Amino acid sequence: MLTSMTCIDKLVTSTVGKSTNVLWHDCPIGQFERQELLNQKGCVVWITGLSGSGKSTLACALSRELHSRGHLTYILDGDNLRHGLNRDLCFEAKDRAENIRRVGEVAKLFADAGLICIASLISPYRSERSACRKLLHNSTFIEVFLNVPLEVCEARDPKGLYKLARAGKIKGFTGIDDPYEAPSDCEIVIQCKAGDCATPKSMADQVVSYLEANEFLQE
Numbered sequence: 001m002l003t004s005m006t007c008i009d010k011l012v013t014s015t016v017g018k019s020t021n022v023l024w025h026d027c028p029i030g031q032f033e034r035q036e037l038l039n040q041k042g043c044v045v046w047i048t049g050l051s052g053s054g055k056s057t058l059a060c061a062l063s064r065e066l067h068s069r070g071h072l073t074y075i076l077d078g079d080n081l082r083h084g085l086n087r088d089l090c091f092e093a094k095d096r097a098e099n100i101r102r103v104g105e106v107a108k109l110f111a112d113a114g115l116i117c118i119a120s121l122i123s124p125y126r127s128e129r130s131a132c133r134k135l136l137h138n139s140t141f142i143e144v145f146l147n148v149p150l151e152v153c154e155a156r157d158p159k160g161l162y163k164l165a166r167a168g169k170i171k172g173f174t175g176i177d178d179p180y181e182a183p184s185d186c187e188i189v190i191q192c193k194a195g196d197c198a199t200p201k202s203m204a205d206q207v208v209s210y211l212e213a214n215e216f217l218q219e
């Protein structure tokens, strides 16, 4: 947050968070020029949902579909980022919040680079998702809710984590003994009920249709 400004001749420096005397440097090649080069509009497709709801599967299917149409994408997957950038974070509320904040900031950079950034992480808190939305220019944050019931996710349990959580071997597991706050006003809801889930390709097509209708994919 901007907390103070200092003017020394024409130089204006500011304090941002804990950084003092920092100055924003602009460059003539900006987002507009990069978007023209790529023939697309930078944006963030933010996929939220329970563990096992299909976030990574949708992210990959969407990336494949867009790539095959000549669009540049990059996936920021919660699980993967916890192997590097976010390896210092655990699953306590404050660390999950920091995880979401960092991914939001990185996603913003990718969108500024002109890419279609696909972020797939549980991101269980409404307030943190909303803070990420506010980082982006209006309408370039596209929230996708994978609305898959806990029973379906638990039955899938590809990593055996629900089983461990039910056995009390993982504490604070989302949906079991940790909260998940479903979006109430997101751009896209992908509904899946027991035995009635769209295929990954048709989930991806639903997102592609939104991107086309909202002119993110210029021909």
Ligand SMILES: Nc1ncnc2c1ncn2[C@@H]1O[C@H](COP(=O)(O)OS(=O)(=O)O)[C@@H](OP(=O)(O)O)[C@H]1O
Residues within 6 Å of the ligand: 050, 051, 052, 055, 056, 077, 078, 079, 082, 091, 095, 096, 097, 099, 100, 120, 121, 122, 123, 124, 159, 161, 170, 171, 172, 173, 174, 178
């Ligand atoms: N306690 C607990 N709760 C939920 N998930 C857990 C937990 N511990 C480990 N995992 C594994 O971590 C993956 C979720 O990481 P995220 O970064 O997406 O989570 S969060 O957004 O910070 O809540 C999640 O991956 P997905 O299954 O792909 O969602 C799990 O594999």
Ligand SMILES: Nc1ncnc2c1ncn2[C@@H]1O[C@H](COP(=O)(O)OP(=O)(O)O)[C@@H](O)[C@H]1O
Residues within 6 Å of the ligand: 049, 050, 051, 052, 053, 054, 055, 056, 057, 058, 156, 158, 197, 198, 199, 200, 203
């Ligand atoms: N639309 C779908 N229909 C059926 N199974 C799916 C679907 N999407 C994902 N899955 C399966 O569900 C499991 C969890 O998917 P995954 O993408 O890893 O979820 P998440 O990233 O949300 O944890 C995987 O075994 C995956 O193959």
